[in-house]
Amino acid sequence: MPHIAVLGAGITGVTTAYALSRRGFDVTVVERHRYPAMETSFANGGQLSASNAEVWNHWSTVLKGIKWMLKSDAPLLMNPSPNWHKYSWMGEFMGNIGGYRTNTVETTRLAIAARKHMFEIAEREGINFDLEKRGILHVYYDKPSFDHASKVNTMLTEGGLDRRPVTRDEIKTIEPALGGDFYGGFFTPSDSTGDIHKFTRGLAEACAKRGVKFLFDAEIQDVKPGQTTKVYWKPAETTNSEINVLSVDGVIVCAGVGSRTLASMLGDRINVYPVKGYSITVHLDEEQSQRGAPWVSLLDDRAKIVTSRLGANRFRVAGTAEFNGINRNIRQDRINPLVGWVRTLFPDVSTSRVVPWAGLRPMMPNMMPRVKTGSRPGVFYNTGHGHLGWTLSAATAEIVAELVEQKHKPSKSRAA
Structure with a gap:
């Protein structure tokens, strides 16, 4: 079963992890905070607009x-x-x-598609988010x-x-x-409208029940793509300087404003x-x-x-x-x-x-989310949503999951 790392546990990262899990992938989410949705997905305006x-x-x-x-x-x-x-x-x-x-016009179409996905997710997983x-x-x-x-x-x-x-x-x-x-x-x-923090936390719990692993308090030091992609990380906000390695088949950058730095490690330019x-x-x-x-x-x-x-x-x-x-x-x-x-x-x-x-x-300078494959094998991006991350993420998660599926066929689906 292909193992994919999702870098970031905000609304974009967690919806991406969920979409991958439903397609049968083994997923690990890497997040520098102790909990999901602690940065831009914490207290935004709430509009699904x-x-x-x-x-x-x-x-x-x-x-x-x-x-x-x-x-x-x-x-x-x-x-x-x-x-x-x-x-x-x-x-x-x-x-x-x-x-x-x-x-x-394209953003409008994407937002309408995202609305359908989000409501289906909330109903399927029983998420209460006001x-x-x-x-x-x-x-x-x-x-x-x-x-x-x-x-x-x-x-x-x-x-x-x-x-x-x-x-x-x-x-x-x-x-x-x-x-x-x-x-x-x-x-x-x-x-x-709804509470983005409640939704993201609720969906993270649903992901965990499906077998998605969450690696919290993990500061990423480097990412090296290859036949096996290696994510180097160390415990965040501690005196422990030991570098740990997560080996995966692919990596998706969903790290919000941190995506530019991670993309540079991967040989790409994501101008967030x-x-x-x-x-x-x-x-x-x-x-x-x-x-x-x-x-x-x-x-x-x-x-x-x-x-x-x-x-x-x-x-x-x-x-x-x-x-x-x-x-x-x-x-x-x-x-x-x-x-x-x-x-x-x-x-x-x-x-x-x-x-x-x-x-x-x-x-992003064109105000459009960056959902694409990277220049190196096994690298993907789902980031740069600007002020519409809450509105668009449920749709872009499906798009990037389909890109991953085209490159890495999972052994079986776990959509049920």
Whole structure:
């Protein structure tokens, strides 16, 4: 039975391990943390959002980034200090503006396919992850932004998405708790939300029951592909410097922002850049807060903020993009706009108990996930999902598992 190592135990790595296991492979997941889903898959915005499939490669994004560069509370913030990786990545980003429409349509199709896979997995394995199938409502404050959204909508509908415009009165009907004076919006009834951390942990448990092995607290030192691929690792955050070796038939890189370094060990270039995002989890401890928080998921286009209701007692609010390298520090001046947004639009929600978080989105310059074989035998990639890892991973896991299956036929299927 072919033995495949999956490097990374976030949402992408765990869904990949599950897809491989169902095809009959022997799978070992290597993760530097003690548990799955402890980085970017820990506390994201929660949206499973085909309606947010528009890629960022557009001149309007570049112009907004320049305008916001000196505002610490801006939705998009870039540290202007010289850094070759950052500026070369941005050069490639602008070079992909020509693929804006094609990539947006393709991302929409991929997101719709992923939704089907994820719901099937959750039902099959009995995973409870605070799933809410109430749709996603995008809101716009003025006609120009609404008109741009209308153009985007033609691409999303071309990709197969059911997304319709709504008036300001319909916005209030769809989500009565929402305050604010809006010009109009778009509503996608088929989109949903859920807790990525709960899902990933639940799926990891299901994988373990199927025989998938998890190697936690394992810092990868090197990976050497060949007829037998060797993964060199040592225990993380200990004084033990002993190098251990895991010998496998193939390896799949699903390591988020760490994928670039691992790819270089394998002789490939995967130009992932870490784009930091922030979230707050508002604990709804009082009945008034529970009534005052929305159940329908929201996307405020002007503030670049998304929301998810995670059960009766939690309200997740996330947003912003920060280009500042591998930096996981939580900045209060980036958290304050999220808290202020809640206070403004949901005045009945108490923000007395708010938990902040920051995570690094692994973004490719063209905003598309990198799902491919490597330049050397037995090497595969499923990474670079950016802000849509939660939305797309269930589909890209199937794609990369099929690539592995074409190269390494397992002895028998264990799909039951």
